[in-house]
Amino acid sequence: MLAGLLYAAVLYYKDVSFADSSTATRRWGLPLLSLLRFISVTAIAVLLLTPLLRRKLTDVRKPYIIIAADNSESVAKGFTNGDTAQYAAALRQLAAQLGEQYEVETYHFGENLREGLQLSLDEKITDLSAAVLELNNRYANQNVGAVVLASDGIYNQGSNPLYTPLQLNAPLYTVALGDTSVRKDARIDRVLCNEIVYRGDKFLLRIDAAAFNAQGNNLNMSVYSGKVGGNKVFGKTIPINKNRFFVSEEVTLSAENTGIREYTVCVGNLPNEDNTDNNCRSVFVEVLEGKQKILLLANSPHPDLAAIKKAIERNKNYETTLAYPAALPPSLKDFNLVILHGLPSESNGVENIISQCRNERIPTFYILSSQTSVARFNKAQDVLQISGGNAAANDVKALAQRDFNLFTFPEPLLQAIEQLPPLSAPYGEYSAAPAAQHLLVQKIGTVSTKYPLMTLLQNAQQQKTAVLSGEGLWRWRMYDYAKNKNADAVDELFAKTVQYLAVKNDKRQFRVNVAKKLFSENETITFSAELYNDSYELINTSDVSLSVRNSEGKEYSYIFSKTGNAYTLEARFVARRRLQLPGRTALNGKNYEASGNFSIKPLQLETANLTANHQLLYAWSEKNGGSSFTPDQLSALADSIKTNPAIKPVIYSSYKTQAAINFRWIFAALAFLLFIEWFLRKYWGSY
Numbered sequence: 001m002l003a004g005l006l007y008a009a010v011l012y013y014k015d016v017s018f019a020d021s022s023t024a025t026r027r028w029g030l031p032l033l034s035l036l037r038f039i040s041v042t043a044i045a046v047l048l049l050t051p052l053l054r055r056k057l058t059d060v061r062k063p064y065i066i067i068a069a070d071n072s073e074s075v076a077k078g079f080t081n082g083d084t085a086q087y088a089a090a091l092r093q094l095a096a097q098l099g100e101q102y103e104v105e106t107y108h109f110g111e112n113l114r115e116g117l118q119l120s121l122d123e124k125i126t127d128l129s130a131a132v133l134e135l136n137n138r139y140a141n142q143n144v145g146a147v148v149l150a151s152d153g154i155y156n157q158g159s160n161p162l163y164t165p166l167q168l169n170a171p172l173y174t175v176a177l178g179d180t181s182v183r184k185d186a187r188i189d190r191v192l193c194n195e196i197v198y199r200g201d202k203f204l205l206r207i208d209a210a211a212f213n214a215q216g217n218n219l220n221m222s223v224y225s226g227k228v229g230g231n232k233v234f235g236k237t238i239p240i241n242k243n244r245f246f247v248s249e250e251v252t253l254s255a256e257n258t259g260i261r262e263y264t265v266c267v268g269n270l271p272n273e274d275n276t277d278n279n280c281r282s283v284f285v286e287v288l289e290g291k292q293k294i295l296l297l298a299n300s301p302h303p304d305l306a307a308i309k310k311a312i313e314r315n316k317n318y319e320t321t322l323a324y325p326a327a328l329p330p331s332l333k334d335f336n337l338v339i340l341h342g343l344p345s346e347s348n349g350v351e352n353i354i355s356q357c358r359n360e361r362i363p364t365f366y367i368l369s370s371q372t373s374v375a376r377f378n379k380a381q382d383v384l385q386i387s388g389g390n391a392a393a394n395d396v397k398a399l400a401q402r403d404f405n406l407f408t409f410p411e412p413l414l415q416a417i418e419q420l421p422p423l424s425a426p427y428g429e430y431s432a433a434p435a436a437q438h439l440l441v442q443k444i445g446t447v448s449t450k451y452p453l454m455t456l457l458q459n460a461q462q463q464k465t466a467v468l469s470g471e472g473l474w475r476w477r478m479y480d481y482a483k484n485k486n487a488d489a490v491d492e493l494f495a496k497t498v499q500y501l502a503v504k505n506d507k508r509q510f511r512v513n514v515a516k517k518l519f520s521e522n523e524t525i526t527f528s529a530e531l532y533n534d535s536y537e538l539i540n541t542s543d544v545s546l547s548v549r550n551s552e553g554k555e556y557s558y559i560f561s562k563t564g565n566a567y568t569l570e571a572r573f574v575a576r577r578r579l580q581l582p583g584r585t586a587l588n589g590k591n592y593e594a595s596g597n598f599s600i601k602p603l604q605l606e607t608a609n610l611t612a613n614h615q616l617l618y619a620w621s622e623k624n625g626g627s628s629f630t631p632d633q634l635s636a637l638a639d640s641i642k643t644n645p646a647i648k649p650v651i652y653s654s655y656k657t658q659a660a661i662n663f664r665w666i667f668a669a670l671a672f673l674l675f676i677e678w679f680l681r682k683y684w685g686s687y
Contacts, residue, residue, distance in 0.1 A: 004042030008034040017685075025684050036677040043670055051660045059652045062103045063145030065641065067095055068131055069117055070151035070177065071108040073606035076121035077275070078152055078178030087177075087631055088119045091150065094634045101642060102145060107131075111157065111522060124522050124603035126151075127158035136167045144170040145647035146626070148637065152178030153613030156605040162620055171644070172624035173637055178612030184213040186267045187278035187608060189246075193263075195518065196286050196316045197255045203285070204250050207265050209238075211245040220268035223251055228264050228280060255287045260517055260599040277607040284518050284601045291319040292336040292502050297353065298324060299342035299371045303474035308339065308367075311477070311487070311494035318498065325350055332356045336502040337363045342371035342471075344380055349373075354380045363464040363501040369471035374426055383436055383457045384467045389428030396425045396442040396470060398453055404439045405538050405565055406456055407496050408528070416489035421479050423470030425453065430469070433457055439497075442469070456500070464501050509533075510592035512546065512583035517598050521573070529560050529567035529583055529594070538565040544585040548573065573600055 012034045069091055076084060095104045095117070107113050110123025113134040128151065135147065147170055155161065166172055192206040211219055223234035234251045253263070266280040273279075294312060298305055309320050323329060325348040332338060338357050343350050343366075357364045366381065368374075370393060378385050400414040417440070425442060430451040432438065440453040456466045473490070480487045509532045519525055529544050544560040544567050560567035560583075583594045614628070621628045629637045641647060660666060 001042050003045045004038040004040075007041040008038040011037055029680065029684055033677055033680060036673050036680075040670055040673045040677070043666070043673075047661050047666070052657050053660050053663070054655055054657045057654045057656055059654075060649050061143060061652065062101070062649050063143045063647050064139060065098050065102040065104045065146050065148065065647075066107070066135060066139065066144060067091065067098075067104065067117070067148045068107040068109055068113070068135070068150070069119055070110070070126060070149075071119055071121055072110045072123045072126040072154075073121065074126065074154045074610055075152050075177055077277075077607065077610050078612060084119070084121055088117065090631060090634050091117055091119070094148070094638055097635075097638050098641060102647075107135075124606055125157045126155045126606065128155045128161040129158040129164040132161060132164045132166055136165075139168055142168075143650045144168040146171050146173055146641050146644070147624075148173045148175065148641075150175035150177060150631075151617065152176070153616040154178070154606075154609060154611075156608070160616075162616065162623065166624050170624075171626035171646075172621050173626040173640070174617040174621045174628045175634070175637070176612070176614040176617050176628050176630055178610070178614075180612045180614050182212050182611055183274045184270060185273060185275055185278070185610075186211045186214060186217075186219060186270050187275075188265055188267060188281040189608060191265050191281050191283045193283055193285060195284070196288060198288050198290055199255055199258050201255050202252055203255060204252055205263065205265065205283070207249045207251065209247050209249070209267050211240045211267075211270070213243050214240050214245065214270050215243050216240065217270055218268075219245070219247065221249060222266050222268075223253075224264045224266070226262055226264065227282075228266060230264070233263075255285070258287045258289050260597075261285045261287055262599070262601075275607070275610055278604070278609075281604050282602060284599055286517050288317060292317055293334055294318055294320045294337045294339065294498065294502065295329065295332065295335045296320050296322045296339045296341065297328075297343060297350070298322070299345045299348055299369070300324065302341060302369065302471070304367070304369070304471055305341060307474040307477045307490070308341070308494065311491040312498055314491050315495055315499075318502075328353070332362055333360060335362060337365060337498060339365040339367065341367045342369040344373050344376035345371045346373045346376075349376055351380075358461075358463065361461060361463045363466075365466045365468070365497070365501055367468045367471065367473075368426055370424065372426070374428070381465055381467070382459065383433055383465045384452060384455055384469070385431045386426050386428045386469075387431070389426050392427035393424045394427045394442075394444055395422040396444055396451075396453060397422045398440040399443040399448055400440060401438050404437055406437055406439075407500050408564075408566065409492070409496070413489050413492055416480070416484070417493060419483075420476045420490070421472070423453070423472040423476075425470040454497070456497075466497060466501055508594065509587070510583070510585055510594050512544075512594040512596060514596060514598050519598065519600050521600050521603055524570050524572055525598070527560070527569040527571070527583075529569075529585075531567070531585060531587065531592070533587065540565055540567055542585045542587050544583060546583045549582070 012030050015030065079087065095106050098104050106117045107115055108117055108119055109131040111125040111127055113131045147166065147168065149172065151174065187210055189208040189210050194203055197203045205223065207221065209219060209221060217240050219238040219240055221236045221238060222232055225231040225233050233253060236249065238247055262282055262284050264280055264282045269276050269279060296305060296308060305322060309322060312318050312320050321329065332353070338353065340350065366377065368377065374386050374389055398417050398420060400417055432452050432455055436455045436457040438452045438455045442449050442451040442453045453470060454466065454468045456464070458464045476490045477487045480490050511530045513528045515526055527546060531539055531542060531544065533539050540562045546558045546560060546569060548556045556573070558569055558571060560569045585592050618628045627640065
C-alpha cells in the first residue's frame with residue numbers, strides 16, 4: 001500500500017499537465033486518477049507476494065435407485081398374452097418417474113446380472129443370490145437409496161436369497177410377479193444318471209415325478225430312446241392317490257453303442273392341465289468304448305500317490321492301478337501309461353518294467369523323489385540327465401514356460417501354478433535332450449534357472465516320456481484347495497500331461513478339437529484347432545473356418561482367432577441334439593478338413609415349477625427394511641420411495657487452494673484499471 005501511495009503521489013502531486021484543465025477536472029479528476037494508480041500498483045505489489053486463494057467446492061449427489069428385473073422364462077409363463085409388454089412398459093415408466101428426483105440404474109438378470117431393461121423373458125436359469133452379490137460389488141460404499149427387484153421368487157441356481165445379505169444399507173422393495181396358485185399339473189422334477197458310461201454296461205435312470213391337484217388320475221410314465229415317439233424302452237402307469245403326489249422310479253438301461261445317447265422321460269398329459277412344458281425332460285449319456293488304464297508304480301507308500309490318483313481320476317476316462325515292485329501286474333500291455341514314482345531306486349531298479357515300456361512303446365512318466373536312484377534314472381531314459389548331486393535336495397518352485405506348445409494352458413492356470421509351494425528336487429546339474437520341451441523350470445529362491453522341473457519328449461521310436469523332477473505334490477494340492485476351494489490348477493496340470501502321454505500319436509496335419517462332447521445350451525463352447533506344416537511344426541499362417549451343422553441341416557459359419565501358434569474360437573448355440581463340425585483350411589495350395597461332433601442338452605429348469613414364491617419376496621423385503629408390491633402398484637411403490645425420509649442426497653465438500661496470479665480475471669481487472677486511467681488522462685488533455 002505504501003508503494004501504491006508513493007507511486008500515485010510522485011505521479012500526480014502538483015502535476016502541471018492539467019494546468020489548462022477545468023477547475024472540476026483538477027478538483028475531482030486528479031484524485032480519481034491517483035486512486036486508480038494507487039489501486040493498480042498496490043494490486044501488482046500484492047501479486048508479487050504470490051498470495052493463495054482458498055475456495056470451498058460442494059458436490060450434491062443424488063441417491064441411486066436400482067431397478068433389477070427377472071428376465072427368466074418362468075416370469076413369461078406367469079403372464080397372459082400381451083401382459084409382458086405392458087409390464088415392461090410399466091417398469092420403464094417407473095424408472096423414468098424416479099429419474100426426475102434420483103439417479104436411476106436399471107438391470108435385468110437370469111443366470112447373471114446385466115445392464116438395462118431388455119426384457120426378453122427367455123433366460124434358462126434364475127440366480128437371485130448372484131444378482132444381489134453383483135449389486136453389492138458394484139455399489140459398495142455408494143449412496144444407494146433403494147433397490148427395487150421384480151421377480152416371481154422362483155430360483156433354480158445359487159443359494160436362498162434370504163441368506164444372501166444386501167450390503168448397501170438401503171431398503172429392498174420387491175415386485176411380486178407370477179401366480180401363486182397351485183394348478184393341476186404333472187411334471188418330471190428331475191432325472192439323475194451318470195453322464196459317462198461304458199459300452200456294454202448297465203446304468204440307472206432315477207426319475208422323480210410329481211402331480212398336483214390330480215387325485216384320482218393316473219401318471220403314465222415313459223422313457224424313449226431319442227425324442228418322444230422314438231424307441232420306447234420303459235413304460236409304467238402309476239395311480240395318483242393324493243393332491244400333492246410324488247414318486248421316484250429307477251429304470252435300468254443298457255449302453256450298447258458308443259457316442260452321445262439321448263433319452264427322453266415323459267409323463268402323460270392330465271385332463272385340463274395348464275402347463276405341459278414340464279411333462280418331458282431329456283438327458284444325455286456319453287457312451288465310451290472303455291477306460292484308458294494307467295499304472296501308478298511306486299517304490300513305497302507316499303502322500304503324493306493319493307494326490308496323483310485323485311488328479312487323474314477326475315477324468316472318468318481313466319482308471320488308475322496303484323502297485324509296488326513286490327506285487328507287479330503280470331503284463332503291461334493292457335496299460336496306456338506307466339507312472340514311476342521314486343523309481344528306479346537303490347532297492348528296486350525295475351529294469352524289466354522300463355524295458356517292457358521301451359519295447360512295447362508304452363509312454364512313461366518319471367516322478368523323482370528322495371528314494372530315486374539318480375544314477376539308475378540317468379541310465380533308464382534319455383530325456384534328462386542329473387549329475388554331481390551327491391543325493392542332496394533343493395526346494396524349487398515352478399516357473400511356467402510360455403513357449404511350450406505340446407498342449408495349451410490358459411494364462412490364469414499358469415499363474416496359479418507359479419504360486420504353488422516348492423517341491424523337493426534332486427540337487428545337481430541338469431542336462432535335457434535337445435528335442436525335449438519344458439513345461440516347467442526350476443526357480444530356486446528368487447533365481448530363475450533353466451533347469452527343467454517338468455519336461456517331455458517323444459523319441460525317434462515314437463515313445464513318449466515325461467519327467468517331473470520333484471516330490472511334494474500333495475502340498476501343491478492342499479495349497480491349491482486352501483486358496484481357491486478347489487484343486488483345479490494341479491488337477492488340470494496332471495490331466496493334460498496324462499492326456500498327452502496316453503493318447504495315441506495323431507499324424508494329421510490339421511485338427512479341430514472341442515473340450516468335451518456334451519454341453520448345456522447356456523454354455524460357451526471353446527474350440528481349438530492346430531495346423532502343422534510338412535515338418536510337423538505348429539503354425540497358424542493360414543485362416544481356419546468352422547461350420548457347425550445341426551441335425552436339421554442348419555449351418556453356422558465362424559472364423560478362428562489366431563493365438564500363439566494355434567487357433568481358438570468361442571461360440572454359443574441354441575440348437576439341440578447332435579451337431580457336426582467340419583473345419584477347413586488350406587496350406588501351400590492343399591486343402592485340409594477335420595470333422596467331429598458334439599451335442600447340446602436343453603435346460604428345462606424354468607418350466608419345471610411355475611408356482612410363484614411371493615412368501616419369499618415378502619420375507620426378503622421385510623428383512624431388508626422394504627415392502628412388497630404387485631405389478632399394478634408401481635405408482636404406490638414410487639410414492640413410497642419418494643416419501644422415505646432416509647433416501648436423500650449426499651453433499652460432498654472439498655477445498656481447493658490456488659495461487660492468485662493464476663486467475664485471469666485479476667489480470668483483466670488490472671488491465672481495465674490501467675486502461676481507464678490512460679483513457680481519462682488522454683481525455684482530459686494530459687500527454
